[in-house]
Amino acid sequence: MPSETILLLGVNHKNTPLEVREKLALSSGYEEPLQALAGIAGLKEYFLLSTCNRVEILVSAKDSAAVEKELAGFLFGDALSPDQYEKYLYCHRDDEAIHHLFMVAASLDSMIVGESQILGQLKEAYRWAADKKCTGPILNKLLHKAFSVAKRVRSETRIGSSAVSISYAAIELAKKIFGTLDNKKVLLIGAGEMAELAAEHLVGNGAKDVVVANRTLERALDLAKCFNGRAVGLDEVSDQLEQVDIIVSSTGAPGVILHKADVKPLMRNRRNKPLFFIDIAVPRDLDPALNDLDNVYLYDIDDLNNVVELNKAERDKEAVKASRIVDEEALKFQDWQAGLAITPTIAALRKKGNRISRMELERTLPRLKNLSDKERKSIEKMAGAIVSRLLHDPVIFLKSESCKDQSEMKVDLFRSLFNLEKKE
Amino acid sequence: MLSEINYLLFNSVLAVSFVASAVYLVFFFGQQERLRKVARMILIGSGILQTLYILSRYLIAGYTPITSQHEAITFFAWSVTWAYLSFHWRYSVRNFGTFISLLVLILLLVAASVSREFHPLAPALQSLWLPVHAGVSVMAYGFLALSFCGGIMYLLQERELKSKKLGFFFSRLPSLESLDQLNSHCLTAGFTFLTLGMVSGSIWARQAWGTYWQWDPKETWSLITWFLYAIQLHQRVTVGWRGKRAAVMSIVGFASVLFTLWGVTYLLGGVHSYAQ
Numbered sequence: 238m239p240s241e242t243i244l245l246l247g248v249n250h251k252n253t254p255l256e257v258r259e260k261l262a263l264s265s266g267y268e269e270p271l272q273a274l275a276g277i278a279g280l281k282e283y284f285l286l287s288t289c290n291r292v293e294i295l296v297s298a299k300d301s302a303a304v305e306k307e308l309a310g311f312l313f314g315d316a317l318s319p320d321q322y323e324k325y326l327y328c329h330r331d332d333e334a335i336h337h338l339f340m341v342a343a344s345l346d347s348m349i350v351g352e353s354q355i356l357g358q359l360k361e362a363y364r365w366a367a368d369k370k371c372t373g374p375i376l377n378k379l380l381h382k383a384f385s386v387a388k389r390v391r392s393e394t395r396i397g398s399s400a401v402s403i404s405y406a407a408i409e410l411a412k413k414i415f416g417t418l419d420n421k422k423v424l425l426i427g428a429g430e431m432a433e434l435a436a437e438h439l440v441g442n443g444a445k446d447v448v449v450a451n452r453t454l455e456r457a458l459d460l461a462k463c464f465n466g467r468a469v470g471l472d473e474v475s476d477q478l479e480q481v482d483i484i485v486s487s488t489g490a491p492g493v494i495l496h497k498a499d500v501k502p503l504m505r506n507r508r509n510k511p512l513f514f515i516d517i518a519v520p521r522d523l524d525p526a527l528n529d530l531d532n533v534y535l536y537d538i539d540d541l542n543n544v545v546e547l548n549k550a551e552r553d554k555e556a557v558k559a560s561r562i563v564d565e566e567a568l569k570f571q572d573w574q575a576g577l578a579i580t581p582t583i584a585a586l587r588k589k590g591n592r593i594s595r596m597e598l599e600r601t602l603p604r605l606k607n608l609s610d611k612e613r614k615s616i617e618k619m620a621g622a623i624v625s626r627l628l629h630d631p632v633i634f635l636k637s638e639s640c641k642d643q644s645e646m647k648v649d650l651f652r653s654l655f656n657l658e659k660k661e
Numbered sequence: 662m663l664s665e666i667n668y669l670l671f672n673s674v675l676a677v678s679f680v681a682s683a684v685y686l687v688f689f690f691g692q693q694e695r696l697r698k699v700a701r702m703i704l705i706g707s708g709i710l711q712t713l714y715i716l717s718r719y720l721i722a723g724y725t726p727i728t729s730q731h732e733a734i735t736f737f738a739w740s741v742t743w744a745y746l747s748f749h750w751r752y753s754v755r756n757f758g759t760f761i762s763l764l765v766l767i768l769l770l771v772a773a774s775v776s777r778e779f780h781p782l783a784p785a786l787q788s789l790w791l792p793v794h795a796g797v798s799v800m801a802y803g804f805l806a807l808s809f810c811g812g813i814m815y816l817l818q819e820r821e822l823k824s825k826k827l828g829f830f831f832s833r834l835p836s837l838e839s840l841d842q843l844n845s846h847c848l849t850a851g852f853t854f855l856t857l858g859m860v861s862g863s864i865w866a867r868q869a870w871g872t873y874w875q876w877d878p879k880e881t882w883s884l885i886t887w888f889l890y891a892i893q894l895h896q897r898v899t900v901g902w903r904g905k906r907a908a909v910m911s912i913v914g915f916a917s918v919l920f921t922l923w924g925v926t927y928l929l930g931g932v933h934s935y936a937q
Contacts (some may be wrong), residue, residue, distance in 0.1 A: 395692075413822060413831065416838035508901025511837065528823060532904045540825045547827060 241281055242301040243375065243574075245334035246308050246326060247293030250348050253325040260316040261292055267365035273311065274371070279304045282373040284366040284380065286341075288358045290348050295338060297375045301330065335379065335570050339563045342383035343390040344397070351396040351552055356387045374646045375577075379570065386566045393562060396555040404438040406544040407515050407536070411439070411483060414513050414534055419443040424481040426450050426474060426495075427488035428460040431517050435485045440464055448481060450474050452488070475499060479506050485515045486522040497526040500533065515541070577648045583632055585657045590624040631655075663721050670714040671735075671777070675769055677707040678738075682766045685759040689833060697758070701749075704762055708742040715739060724782050725792040727799065730775045733922065736795075738768035740803030744847075748807060754843055755835040760810040790865035797861060801854030802918055805890070808847035809915035812908035815840040819905055837904065844907050845897065852890045859883060882921040889914045 248258060267285060274283045274294070282297040294312060298304040305328055313322045329337045340346045344355050363380050366372050372380070391397060408418070415421055421444045425432045428451040436447055447466030450473065451457035457468035469477060471494075478484070478500065488494060500512070509532050516523040516537040528535040536544075575581065598620055602613065635651060651657075684700040715736065718726035726732040745761045818834040821827055834840075862880075863873040874880060893910045896902035902910075 410822070413818070413836050414838065416836035416842075505900065509903050510901070511904065531906065534822055536825065543825065544827055 241297045241299055241375065243295070243297050243331050243334045243379070244301055244305060244308070245293060245295045245329045245337055246305065246312060247286075247291060248312070248325050248327070249291035249293075249346065251346075252327070257317070257322075257325060258290075258292065261313060267362060268369070271366060271369050271371055277304065277307050277311065279307075282376040283371050284363065284376050286359060286362045288355065291341070291346075293341070295334065295376065295379075297373070332567065332571055336563065336567045338379065338383050339386045339567055340560075342387040343559055343563055344387070345390075345556055345559055345563065349402070350556055353391075353397055356384070359387075360384065374649050375574070378573070382566065382570050386563060389566070390559045390562050394555040394558045396552060396559050403517075403538070403541045403545060404435060406541050406548070407435065408438055408442050410534070410536060410544070411513055412442075414511055415482065417443060418483075420445045421483055422446040422448070422481040424448045424450065424474070424477050424484045425460070426471070426484065426486040426522065427452075427518065428456045429487045429489075432485050432487040433460060433463070435487075435515065435517065436460075436464060439483060439485075444483065446481075448477055450477065475503070478503050478512070481512075482510070483513045483515070485517065487518045488522050489518070490522055491520065493524050494522045495527070496524045497530065500527055501530060504530065504532065517541075577652075579635055579648060582648050582652060582657065583635060585652075586628060586632065586655055589655065589657065590628050591621075594620040594624045663717065667714070667717045667721060668777075670710060670717055671773070674707060674710045674714055675773055677703060677710055678762070678766045678769050681707050682759075682762040685762045689756055689759045692833065700762070701758060704742065704758065704765075705746060707765070708739070708746055711735070711739040711742060718779075722779050722782075724787070725795065727791070727795040728782060728786060729778070729780055730923075730926065731772050731777050733795075733799070734768055734772040734775070736799045737802055737806075737922070738765050738772065740799045741765050741768065741806045744800070744803035744807055744850075748847070754811070754839055756833050757810065757814070757835075757843070760814060761807070764806060764810060785869050788865065788869065790861065790868070794858060794861045794865050797854050798858030801851050801858055802922070804847045804851030804854060805911075805915055805918055808844050808851060808911040811840050811843040811847065812911035812915075815844070815908035816905065816912075819908075841903050841907065844911055845903075848890065848894055848897070848907075848911065852894050855887055855890060859887060879921065879925045882917070882925050886914065886917040886921050889917055 248261070250258070267287070270285055270287075271283070274280065274285065274296075277283075279298050279300045280296050281299065284295040286293045286295070292312065294308055296304065296308065309319070309322065309326055309328075312326070317325075337346070342356060342359055344351055344353065347355055359380075363372070367377070411418055411421075418439060421439075423436060423439050423444050423446065425436055425447065428449055432449075436444075440447065447461065447464035449457040449461040449466055449468045450471050451460075451468070452471055454468060454470060460466075461468040474495065486495070504512075511532045511534065514523050514527055514533070514535040516535065519538060521537055523535060523537070525535065525537070527533055598617060602608075602616070605616075608616075631651070635648070681700055681703040684696055684703060688696040688700055715726055718732065727736050741761065742765050745758070749758075814834050815837060817830045818837060818840065821831045822837070862883075866875065867873045889910070893902065893907065893914065897907060
C-alpha cells in the first residue's frame with residue numbers, strides 16, 4: 238500500500254441539520270479556507286467542497302490519525318466542541334473515501350438524487366484547489382476520475398431524467414401538453430406561498446404573463462408585482478380563462494370554485510387551445526370533471542404526487558445501476574493506486590524485462606542451428622544480464638531516498654515511462 | 662437481366678426497410694441517440710432503393726409503374742418514406758420515425774404479397790396524365806399517412822395524460838402541441854395534393870372517356886375521402902378543431918384513403934380497377 242492515506246471528512250444533509258451546516262458553510266469562498274488548510278502539517282494534497290447540502294474536505298496525508306483530528310477541528314472551528322460534532326461528522330479512508338466521492342459526483346448522495354448541479358459545484362471547487370496548487374497526482378487523478386464516473390452514470394442510466402418534486406412534475410406535464418412554456422400565460426387563483434413557488438418555476442421555464450386573482454386584491458397586487466404581472470378580482474376569473482394557458486389554483490375556499498359548466502362554453506372562444514389546470518388546494522378548488530373536457534387537463538395535488546412517486550420508483554431502479562458503475566470505477570481506481578507503491582512497481586518492471594528477453598530468445602535461438610548446449614546457455618545468460626544491468630539504475634533510483642518524498646508522482650511517471658499501466 | 666435486377670432490388674428494399682424498423686424499435690425502447698441516427702440513415706437507404714426500384718420498373722415497362730396493385734402500394738410506401746424524410750427536414754417530432762418506418766414496412770409487405778407481374782397498359786391509361794394524376798394522388802396519400810401516424814401518437818400520448826398514468830409512452834412521445842402541429846401541416850399539404858389529384862383526374866377523364874365525372878366507385882370514394890378531409894380543414898380554420906378530435910378524424914380519413922386504394926378495387930370494381 239502507498240504510504241499516504243486518502244482521507245475524506247465532512248458533513249451533509251443526511252445527518253447534519255441545517256443550523257449546524259450554516260455555521261460551517263464557508264461563506265467567504267474557497268480562497269481563505271484553502272490557505273488555512275495549507276497550514277496543517279502532514280497534508281500532501283487537499284481539496285475542499287462546500288455546497289448548501291454538504292461540506293467535505295478531501296486530503297491525501299501521511300499521519301492520518303493526527304491529521305483527522307486537526308481537520309475536524311478546522312471544519313467546525315469554534316462553532317462546536319468535539320463532543321458536539323462527533324455525531325455529525327463522517328470520516329472515510331482510502332477505499333471508502335474514493336467510493337464516497339464517486340457517489341457524490343454521480344449525484345447518488347444528493348438530497349434530490351440525480352440532480353445535475355453537484356457536478357458543476359465539484360468542478361468549481363476543483364478549479365479553486367487546482368489553481369492554488371493544492372492538489373497533486375493522487376487527487377488530480379481521483380477528481381478527474383470522479384468527473385468521468387459522473388458522466389458515465391449520466392449517459393448509461395436514466396437517473397437524471399425524471400421529475401421528482403411536485404413543481405418539476407407540473408413543468409414536465411406542461412411541456413408535454415404545450416411543447417414549450419415560452420410565452421404561455423399563467424393565472425394564479427389564490428396568492429399563497431405554494432402559488433408563488435409554482436409561478437416561479439413556470440416563469441423560470443419561459444412562461445410570460447402572470448395574472449393573479451385573489452380574494453383580497455392587495456395581496457394579489459403584491460404577488461403580481463413580483464412577476465411584473467397583473468392582479469384581478471376573483472369574479473374576473475372566467476374572463477381571464479379565455480386568455481391564459483396554465484392555471485394554478487390554491488385558494489382556501491371550502492368548496493369547488495370552478496365547475497365544468499363554467500369552463501365548457503369558454504373553449505369555443507379559445508378556439509380549443511389547451512388549458513392546463515393545476516389544483517394544489519386542499520380541499521380542492523376545481524371540479525374534477527374538468528378533466529373530461531376536450532383539450533382540458535386537470536391535475537390535483539394527489540395526481541402530481543402520484544407522478545412524483547412513479548418517477549421516484551423509476552429513479553431508484555436507475556440508482557441501483559448507477560451504484561454498480563460507481564463500485565466498478567472505485568475498484569479501478571484502487572488498482573491504479575495500489576500500483577503506485579514502489580515494491581510492486583519494481584516487480585512489474587523486472588517481470589516485463591524478463592518477458593522481453595525470453596521473447597527475443599525464443600525468436601532468435603531456433604534460427605541458430607549449430608549451437609552446442611553450452612553456447613546456447615551463454616546466449617541465454619547474456620540476454621538476462623543485459624536486461625538486469627539496464628534495469629539496475631532505474632531500480633536504484635526508485636529505491637533512493639530522494640524518491641520517498643514524492644513517491645506517487647515519480648512512481649506514476651515511472652510507470653508511464655516503462656508502460657507498466659496495464660495489469661499483468 | 663434488368664428484370665433480375667428489378668427482382669433483387671425489391672427484395673433488398675424489403676430487407677433494408679425491415680432493418681430500419683427493427684433499429685427504430687430498439688431505439689424506441691432504449692432511447693439511445695446514436696441508434697436514432699443509424700436508423701434514419703437506414704431509412705434514407707431504403708428510400709433510395711425504393712426510388713431505384715420504381716425507376717427500374719419504369720425502364721422495363723416503359724410507362725409509369727403505378728397501374729398494378731403491387732406498383733400502387735410500392736409507390737404509396739415510397740411517398741410515405743419521402744414525405745417523412747422531407748418533412749423531417751423542417752420539423753423534428755420525437756420518435757415519429759419509428760411509427761413511419763413500421764407503416765412503410767407494412768405497406769411493402771403487402772406489396773410483396775401480391776403479384777409482381779408486368780401487365781400491358783390498357784389503352785385508356787396510355788397518356789401523359791397517368792404519371793401526373795396517379796403521382797399527385799399518391800403524394801397526397803403520403804402526407805395523409807403522416808397525419809395518420811401523428812394522430813395515433815396523439816391519442817396514445819393524450820390517453821396517458823388524461824388518465825394520469827404516465828407510463829411507457831409519456832416520455833417517448835412528443836408533446837401534444839407538436840403532434841397537433843404535425844397534423845395541421847400534413848393535412849394542409851395532403852389536402853392540396855388530393856385536390857390536385859382529383860382535378861387532374863377529372864380533366865383526364867374528360868379526355869379519355871368524354872366526361873369529367875362518371876360516379877365510378879373509385880371516384881365516389883375519392884370524393885368521400887376528399888370531403889372528410891375538407892371538413893377537417895374547414896373546422897380547423899373556422900372554429901379551431903384540434904387535439905383529439907383532429908387526431909381521430911385523421912385516422913378516419915386515412916381509413917377512407919385505404920379503402921379507396923384497395924377496398925374499392927376488390928369489392929366494387931369499376932374503370933379504376935387495376936389489372937387483376
